[in-house]
Amino acid sequence: MDEDFRSLIDMAEAARDERMIKKAVKSFAHACGFDYFAYLQTEGAEVKTFNSYPETWEGIYLARRYARIDPVVTEAKRRMDMFAWTSDDWPARGSSELRQFRDKAVEHGICSGVTIPVEGSYGSTMLLTLASSERKSEIPKLRDARKAMQGVMAVHYSLKIVGATTLVAPRQALSPREGRCLMWAMKGKSAPETAMLTGINARTVQHYLDSARRKFEAKTVPQLVAIAKDRGLY
Template sequence: MPIIQRLGWQIKDRFTGQEHRIGEAFVDGEFRSLVDMLEVAQDEAMIKGALRQFTHSCGYERFAYLEKEGAQIRTFSSYPKPWEGLYLSADYSSIDPVVTEAKRKRDVFFWTAEDWPGRGSSPLRKFRDEAIDHGIRCGMTIPVEGGYGVSMLLTFASSKGDGGVPAAFDSRRAVQLVMMVHYRLKMIAAKVAINPKQVLSPREMLCLTWAMKGKNTLETAAVTGINSRTVQHYLDKARAKLGAESVPQLVGIAKDRGLLSSN
């Protein structure tokens, strides 16, 4: 039985009775920033960095994206490598209660390992103990059904099992987020490798994208929530990497190289 019950737009801790409002608890700006950073991500490291930052800002410790197509599993996570390896080699997705629940619910849900069978020596008990050992005790999972029978799960997990539900967000945004991660990973997998010295960091891409949209440093600073001097710093670094002498030239070069989409 889950500890957390959904009550319309609220969730309620069954033990403490404390209610948490879905959506309101979530920092709006963080979500927008994540979407922006995913939009400009050029490689898996940038996606991972953006998700990691978002995960922490929501009060969780780790994230895991899992894609299941028939028997084929693909993972993309900040979970400990040993756990990721064990999960795949032991085919834990077939018994993982989160995966099972995701198939049934098709909606954002909260879970805790404390609710999984804690007695006996069943494979599920072993799975539970190992998950907890690796710092995966409770979390929130967003299940989304993709095309051609592909199932996607995005989980935000925490090692803290002593109550206190971290921030959550509404279903619409949750699905949007999973789809963005899914398609961004697909696009990057299909991309041709480019000179690593010319790869811009997530922040550099963020500032460059706003510059392309006509924002000056102050306006970019306002929308990104960082200091204008910092915006300038990232644009400087981007100029140095792409060999541009000014921001307009930088935008032009970035567009020519397909680093920026014009939407």
């Protein structure tokens, strides 16, 4: 399992576009025994998604704003810890919107899975779900919550960096690891804390932060964080 997580992080960091990121996460999902993946970021009523689900299901999910009632999203926000789920736990009778959600999910092969939630900035929540068409409720291979969180953040950073490259001058564009270290700094983490969370040496973390600081002409890390927030890059 360590190799699968390492591969996910390495492939995400090396990705130059969303297609490469999707390939990395899809490969990780399949290595863990799942059919699909879905990265979901919620901030208030706003929902952003990046997934390998059938396009018809993605369209229905967004059009009907199912994130409001999705049992997986609700449970993820409540627990903020990795958990397994199955559609068998959702309402199977009645004509409620939740029942309709269940029926549509199962119809599109979303029957069980594992979800890894991570608290983001400004009250946002990031979720990485691995889903299967089989009805099961277990977490095969996935046991290390810290590594799971690293995987989610690697996907998040890569999507942010790919999306931000068109918003900043080339000389200001951050490398994937500079972006990862900056993101943890924005969450209030010190260099040693970031080192523990990312598996990067603390001195190397500081090196990446200093490099990012120079690119944005910031004198201190707090100033770097303020600039990044002001520009809406992260």
